[in-house]
Amino acid sequence: MAWILDGVAGLHAALVEAGYTVIGPTVRDRAIVLAELESADDLPYGWGVTLEPGGYRIRRRADSAAFAHSAGPQSWKPFLHRPRAKLWDARRTDDGFEVAETREEAPRYAFLGVRPCDLRAIGILDRVLTGDRYRDDAYAARRDGVFIIVVNCTEPGETCFCVSMGTGPGADSGYDLALTEFAGEGRFLVDVGTEAGADLLARIEHRPADPVTETRARAEVDAAAGRMGREMPAEGLRELMAGSLEAARWDDVAGRCLTCGNCTMVCPTCFCTTVEDVTDLTGEHAERWQRWDSCFDLDFSHLQGGSVRTSTKSRYRQWLTHKLGTWHDQFGSSGCVGCGRCIVWCPVGIDLTEEVAALRREGEKSDG
DSSP states (O other): OOEEEEEHHHHHHHHHHOOOOOEEEEEETTTTEEEEEEEESOOOTEEEEETTTTTTEEEESSSSSSSSOOSSOSSSHHHOOOSEEEEEEEEETTEEEEEEEEEOOOEEEEEEOOOOOHHHEEEEHHHHHHHHHHHHHHHHHHTTTTTEEOOSSSSSSSOOOOOHHTTTTTOOOSSSEEEEEEETTEEEEEEOOOOHHHHHTSOOEEEEHHHHHHHHHHHHHHGGGOOOOOOOOOOHHHHHHHOTTOOHHHHHHHOOOOOOHHHHHOOSSSOOEEEEEEETTSSSSEEEEEEETTTTTTTTTTTTTTSOSSSSHHOOOOOOOIIIIIHHHHHHSSOOOOOOHHHTTTTTTTOOHHHHHHHHHHHHHHHO
């Protein structure tokens, strides 16, 4: 059964009362970013975005919609998989060193405004960081008990291609509550996904959705599937990547790529890290930190004797073939959710959907 909610102020208040730190979109530094929301008034009412390869800008809308914007520079990843975290610190003693592990108290998060593509990305991170023998305990602690409110997409961005990857524009599972916004009307259709979601909804004023209103909301989400800004047919991607290792297209993209790593930093599923040890000048105190790393970094594949991937070509190829190909072998799915962030935040506007299309064309020409 679906419900109608008039605004989200009551929802935010109920989350705070339940002890959650509410994270959601807000306008800051000429972008829509994710941050703690002190109240529902912090949401980006009346703001939309214009996206293009290598370009992002916010714009005023004609209405006061709260969630009528596409993916911003952040995903939800930094709140779960910290960009930098201390693992332990050590102090010199008379008998050697005394090492103490760092155990951070995990916040009790509620994520308000998660897009379906980002919801799928969280699910992928769950599988990568908690679903195997290499469990990240810090991630697991932060992830445990997160209350997720997803917002279905009715206005996809110019660089979105979630339909191609099967991750949107509507969410079908993995959330506590799902909202569909009637842009400019201040109303939301609400679907309940868990018992925790039902309990929270019971604390705030809501009413049953009439059939006409529910049908309209579902139709707007369905219509969004036909308005994607990009397309990347997912069928055969794994085989395409495996069969294109010697393609000439890699040289073409290498001539444009700056190996800056922006694409991996904004990607909601890239998870690679490295560790660094630091010490003070006296040598009495040392710390070990874990921080995000990128396969575009020359030192990422450094072994004794040098780096394995010294060329831009080899590093870009590693990233794309892993994301779309060998990720299936490791984790059973693609590592791409179609959010389009890597296109927008690439300084030179490299579009992975165009690169994949070019690899297909080259492969078909070769076969022909």
